[in-house]
Amino acid sequence: MFRFLRLALALFVTTIAHAQTLTIAASAIPHAEILEFIKPQLQAAGVDLRIKVFTDYVQPNLQVEERQLDANFFQHKPYLDAFNREHGTHLVIVPGSAVHVEPFGAYSKKIHNVAQLRQGAVIAVPNDPSNSARALLLLQKQGLIKLEDPANILATAHDVIYNPRQLRIRELEAATLPRVLDDVDLALINTNYALAAGLAPTRDALFIEGADSPYANLIAARADNVSSPALRKLVEALRSPAAKKFIQDKYHGAVVATF
Secondary structure, eight states: HHHHHHHHHHHHHHHHHHHHEEEEEEEEEIIIHHHHHHHHHHHHHHEEEEEESSSSSSSSHHHTTTSSEEEEEEEEEHHHHHHHHTTOOOOEEETTTTOOEEEOEEESSSSSGGGGGGGTOEEEEEEEHHHHHHHHHHHTTTTSOEEETTTOOOOOHHHHHHHETTTEEEEEEEEGGGTTTTTSSSSOOHHHHHTTTTTHHHHOOOEEEETTTTEEEEEOOOOTTTTTTHHHHHHHHHHHHHHHHHHHHTTTTEEOOOO
C-alpha cells in the first residue's frame, strides 16, 4: 500500500516538474472563470495554467508586450487593433482562438424601453475607440442615431450625422459604467462588467447585440510565442465540447460560444 502511494506521489511530482507554466491575464468574468474550468484539462496535458485577473483593459496588453505575462484573454480583434495603433504594441491573435461573444447591451435605471428616452438624454459609452464605436453602432441599430459610415467599426461621436433626440454621448472608462447608472439615462456596458455588477444581460438589457456580433473574444500574445505548444493546448481546451457546455450552462446566453 505504502509502495503504491510513494509511486503515485513520485509520478505526480514528476508531472508537475515537467509541466510548462503558462501565465494568462484575464478579466474576472467570464474569462477567468472559463480558464479556471479548463485548468485541470491543461494540467493533464502538461501545462500549469496560472491566471492573473485584471479589472482594466490596458495592463493585460502592456504586461504581455513587456514579457511579464505569456498571453491574455479578455478582448476582441477591433480592440486589439486599436490598442496596438495607440500604444505602439505588437500583439497578435493566437490562430483559431476565438472563444465567445459577450453580446453588448444597454442598461438603465431610469427608463424601461427606448421610447422613453428623453430629448437630450445622457448616454454613457466606453471610452476606448473600438468599444465606443461598438456602442454607437448599437445605438444606430436602434434607430437612435445615424453614422456617416454605417459600418465603421472605429466610428466616434464626431461621425454622428443624425441625432433627432439630441442625445448627449459621454465616454467613460468601461469598468466604471455600471456605477454611473444612477447618473445617466442609459449606459452601454461590456458584458464582463455587467455580469460583475450583478446585471443579467438577457434579462436587464433594454437592447442587446445578437449572437452574430463580430466581436469575438480571443487569445492575444506576442509574435515570438504565438505558436507555442502551450498556447495551442490552451486554445484546444478553450474550444473543447466541455468548455462550450460550461459556457452554455453557466451564462445562459449572456456569453455565447463561437465554436
